[in-house]
Amino acid sequence: MRAEKTADGVALVRALEQHAPRRLFDDPLSARMISGWPSMVVAHRPLRWLFLRALERAGPGLYGAVVCRTRAIDDACRAALAIGINRVVIVGAGMDTRPYRMPEMAAAEVWEFDLASTQAVKKATLARALGDRPAHVRYLPLDLTAPDSADTLARAGTGRTLLICEAVTMYVPAEAVERVLAYAGTLASGSRMVLTYLPRAEADRAENRRWSRRLRWRSAFDPAELADRLRAHGLTPLADLGAEEHQARLLRPAGRTLSVFPGERIALAVVGYDRKSAP
Numbered sequence: 001m002r003a004e005k006t007a008d009g010v011a012l013v014r015a016l017e018q019h020a021p022r023r024l025f026d027d028p029l030s031a032r033m034i035s036g037w038p039s040m041v042v043a044h045r046p047l048r049w050l051f052l053r054a055l056e057r058a059g060p061g062l063y064g065a066v067v068c069r070t071r072a073i074d075d076a077c078r079a080a081l082a083i084g085i086n087r088v089v090i091v092g093a094g095m096d097t098r099p100y101r102m103p104e105m106a107a108a109e110v111w112e113f114d115l116a117s118t119q120a121v122k123k124a125t126l127a128r129a130l131g132d133r134p135a136h137v138r139y140l141p142l143d144l145t146a147p148d149s150a151d152t153l154a155r156a157g158t159g160r161t162l163l164i165c166e167a168v169t170m171y172v173p174a175e176a177v178e179r180v181l182a183y184a185g186t187l188a189s190g191s192r193m194v195l196t197y198l199p200r201a202e203a204d205r206a207e208n209r210r211w212s213r214r215l216r217w218r219s220a221f222d223p224a225e226l227a228d229r230l231r232a233h234g235l236t237p238l239a240d241l242g243a244e245e246h247q248a249r250l251l252r253p254a255g256r257t258l259s260v261f262p263g264e265r266i267a268l269a270v271v272g273y274d275r276k277s278a279p
Contacts, residue, residue, distance in 0.1 A: 006094070006167070006171075006215075007094030007095040007118060007121075007122075008034065008038065008095065010066055010094060010095060010167065011030050011033045011034050011038075011094075011095040011097075012030075012034055012038045012041070012042070013062075013063055013066040013067065014027045014030040014066070014067070014070060014097070015027070015030040015031040015033070015034055015038075015042045016041075016042060016048055016051070016052065016063075017067045017070075018030070018031065019042070019045070019048060020067075020256075022254045022255055022256060024067050024068065024070070024071040024250060024254065024256075025067070025070055025071045025074050026101070027070070027097055027101055028101065029097040029100055029101045029129060029130075030095070030097055032128070032129035032130075033095050033097065033125050033126075033129055035128075056259070059211070059261065060259055060261065061243070061258075061259040061260045061261030061262070062261050063258065064246070064251070064258035064259050064260035064261065065243070065246075065260050065261040065262075065263070065264055067258070068243075068246035068250050068251065068258075068260055069166070069167075069196060069246075069264060069266060071250055072241055072246065072249075072250070072266055073098075073164065073166060073194050073196075073266065074098070074102070076192070076194045076266075076268055077098060077102065077104065077105070077162060077164070077194070078102075078104055079192075080162040080192040081104045081105070081108065081162065082104075083190075084160075085108075085160050085161065085162050085190075085191070085192060086107060086108045086109065086160075087108060087109045087110075087111075087156075087157070087159050087160065087161040087162065088105060088108050088109070088110045088111070088161070088162045088163075088164065089110075089111045089113070089153075089156045089161055089162070089163045089164070090110065090111065090112050090113065090164045090165075090166075091113045091114075091142070091144070091153070091163070091164065091165040091168060091180055092113065092114055092144075092165060092166065092167065092168035093112035093113060093114045093118075093119075093122070094114060094118060094122070094166075094167070095122060095125070096112075096164075096166070098164075099112070099134065099136070099137050100126070100130065100134060100137075105136075106134075106136065107136075108136065108162075109136060109138075110136055110137045110138065111137075111138050111139075111140060111156040112137060112138070112139050112140070113140050113141075113142035113152070113153065113156075114139075114141070114142060115141065115142070115143060116141035116143075119139050119141055122139075123139065140152060140155060140156070144168070144172045144176040144179060144180070145172055145173065145176050149176070149179055150179045150182065150183060153179070153180070153183040154183065154186070158186045158187050158188060159187070159188050160187070160188040160189075160190055160191050161187045161188070161191045161192075162191070162192050162193075162194070163180075163183075163184050163187065163191065163192070163193040163194070163195075164193075164194050164195075165180050165193070165194070165195040165196070166194070166195075166196050167196055167264070168180075168196070169195065169196065169197045169198070169219055169221075170196075170197065170198035170203075170215075170217045170218065170219055170220065170264070171215070171216060171217070171218060171219075172218055172219060173218050173219060174218075174219045176219075177197075177219055178229075180195070181229055181230065181232075181233045181235075182233055184233060184235060184269070184271065185233030185234040185235060185271065187271045188271065189271055189272035190270065190271060190272060191270070191271040192268070192269070192270055192271075193230075193235060193267075193268070193269045193270075193271070194266065194267075194268055195266070195267045195269075196264050196265065196266050196267075197219075197220070197221050197226060197264070197265055197267060198217055198219065198220040198221070198263060198264060198265075199220065199221070199222065199223065199242070199262070199263070199264075199265055200220040200221055200222045200225070201222070202220070202262055202263040203217055203220035203263075204220075208263060211263070223240050223265065223267075226240075226267055227240070227267075230267065230269045234271060234272065235269040235270065235271055235272075236269060236270050236271075236272065236273050237267065237268070237269050238268040238269055238270055239266075239267075239268040240265055240266070240267050240268075241265060241266040241268070242262055242264075242265040242266075243260040243261070243262040246260050247260060
């Protein structure tokens, strides 16, 4: 599956969430980031209902996983920006709208990294949705599988940073993930990282083989293994969130009854050792 298609699918889900009662986040821009049949689906209530039923049959919990992931990462972003971090690096930015919809990011210096083809689509889409792109966002093409990708990441600098790597690690080989972790370890002390990953137990589950082939999963980690890798690069794990945490923290308090696919977790970490934050 092409990266652009994956990014488009996430944008569609986020646009659909804007019509949900007790929605988990505000993203009015996502509906303007899609076109063609997805925009028709979002615009018409009967089509939204039919699409969501079909999506849940095809991939139980995928919708819930994307919207919970979005809200959890939004919360992590706000927490990092609230403590004075004013640089944001997004690896595999796709159709991420956070730099454009979150007021907290307006004063931040934002670097978006992604494949050149995906960035071309993103820029054209933003031009259609916003007109002029915000001056605080910079774009650099990046192929994490390329040997020089570490040098490309370094161009964003190593100041106190919020590093976001959402829905990327499962689609690249382990050595590419290692480059992201190595770059995170070069960031100034107190920098924060938000990274999603595929749990190895889910990758190995027989009933997920169809998704593994369709989505071309390439890397998976046990939570303890990933925590060890973070520590090896000088990061302190802060939290590791999955379907159970999303149900308890986000869905039940909002009165939502969504299922959540357990095939993605969110690791939160701080560069250096933070006595106040470390578990």
